[in-house]
Amino acid sequence: MNTIIDYLDNLFATLPKTKQLEDIRADMLANMEDKYNELKKLGKSENEAIGIVISEFGNIDELLNELDIQLDQKEAHFPLLLEEEIEDFLKTSKKTSMLTGLGVTLCMLGAALLILFFQLPNFSELAATTIGVTTLLVLVAIAVGLFIYGGMLKDKYKFIDEKGEFSLSFNTRKLLEDKKNAYQSTYALSVIFGVILCILSPVSLFIAMAISEEAVTYGVVALLCIIAIAINIFIYYGGIKDSYNRLLKLEEYSERQKEEDKVVGAVAAIVWPLAVCIFLISGLVYHQWHINWIIFPITGLLFGMFSAAYHILKTKETK
Template identity: 50%
Template sequence: METIIGYLNNMFAALPRTSQMLKLKQDLLASMEEKYYELKNDGKTENEAVGIVISEFGNIDELISELGIGQNYGEELLPFLSEDEAEGFVAAKKRTGLLIGFGVALCLIGTALLILFTTLAEEGSLGVSEDFGSMLGIISLTVLIVPAIGMFIYSGMKMEPYKHLQDGFQLTYQLKSYLQQKQKAFAPTYTLSLIMGVGLCVLSPIGMFVGSAFDGNVSTYGAAIMLLVVALAVFLLVYYGQIRESYTILLTTKEVTKAKKEEDRVIGAVAAIVWPLATCIFLISGLMFQQWQINWIVFPITGILFGMFSAVYNILKVKNNS
């Protein structure tokens, strides 16, 4: 099979490296590989199988002429991605996933500490006034949010060297096969993290519901515990989700269109407004109106509404472009 791959690479070496040529090469290699293994299963020797495959698929110039592609040499060339660049991108996404996941977890932990200190001060367990307890909680929240913001900014800077991937690239057959194997090996880990993350989110309110059946203050502690559990769930979903996304991006070699970039920009802009607003509503309703036992619902509601917006926006964009 290596002989066939080398032959195909030599045949396409003199042709323009356009997206059309890349697709033709990948389709042709898949057909040649299928025919090769079919011949091997029929008892053909290595040399016989290679010879038959090359004789059947070897006339690439004729195939290009029949399909009418590759004539426009002015089409933008797509550069090949090296193995070092691919490995570096996966490593960078892994680091940014760690930073973003940990940063979001810190924000949730800070909110849990705010609830905890405020409740303890109200009960007199801290031996300080309610105002001082609330201030202590706000300080704890601020101390954790500041490094979280730094992590978000730093993670964005770590991905700057790979922004050129949005303009499109090509993968060699060997590199694509290697990445597909890595993605397949990672799939069980991602599935497990997804199950654990979603499961923790679903189970997180149980302590608060149980506590509310006995005492209102106990339910407040349950809200703090719920946020800690959600922090762990979010970390799992973000960290392993970023790793999975790295393989998805690398194995999707199509150029990112202007419409897709515009869609990402709009959804990102809305997210930048909606989620901070939801956090403000959560804190105001808790600090001013002491509704910790119920105001946590603002986050799942925001998530559902934001998901609906993203889906509707995507459908409308597709409809307008069709």
């Protein structure tokens, strides 16, 4: 029976995904299933039954002519994704999201540790600088390694990620939609949890302030750690959701969005390393460790504002 389902799926895969065609496909499948079962009951072997059912299917062009469907040549020539490929893509995306999330968290922890070393009472400033900066650099190096490794893992799926040069059969599309719907609640929960963490993160600062002036730095460290966890959650769960959207080619991955992603990505690649540079220079040269951490939340805020504004501008432009 699977052979018949696959046969129909392959025939319909390159056709437009309309309600009319989906109804016809479902009805045809039901008919073929009945025919198959009846043939089996009459004592035909599995292969014979499948052979007869498929030979009595006819020519799909006849139906397309009747329905006046012009095949979109471009769409039709993209290879069909196999179920195993989809599974592997989802798994790889999950792994990449985890690596990226971990990398970002490591960078933030590095910054938090640096601040912490300065606050520890039995550390001289020189020792704190040396150990703190070394730790930060090591962590950043590991993070970069993770980013590159993640990128390499996803390299073979460039045709899905960047080009969208693939098509899905009805069956796999349905399967993916179900999976995505099932994932929706997990994603919503993760976003809620992450946002709550972000909103509550300054509480650690207030508590520290209430305890003593000295404790404020610990408050900052705690704040950075909490935000690091929140960002990790956003990246990991967001990445999984992203992979579904990419497979289903939801609107976010239209041409405009791809271009937008590129610009925002390019700006991010300049802004964040710049922030780290300012952080290190202001600390190492001007000894501003007690306050210069603020560069990160400020950069985050400005960057967020930039991508939002850019998105709005671009959306208006295309309308």
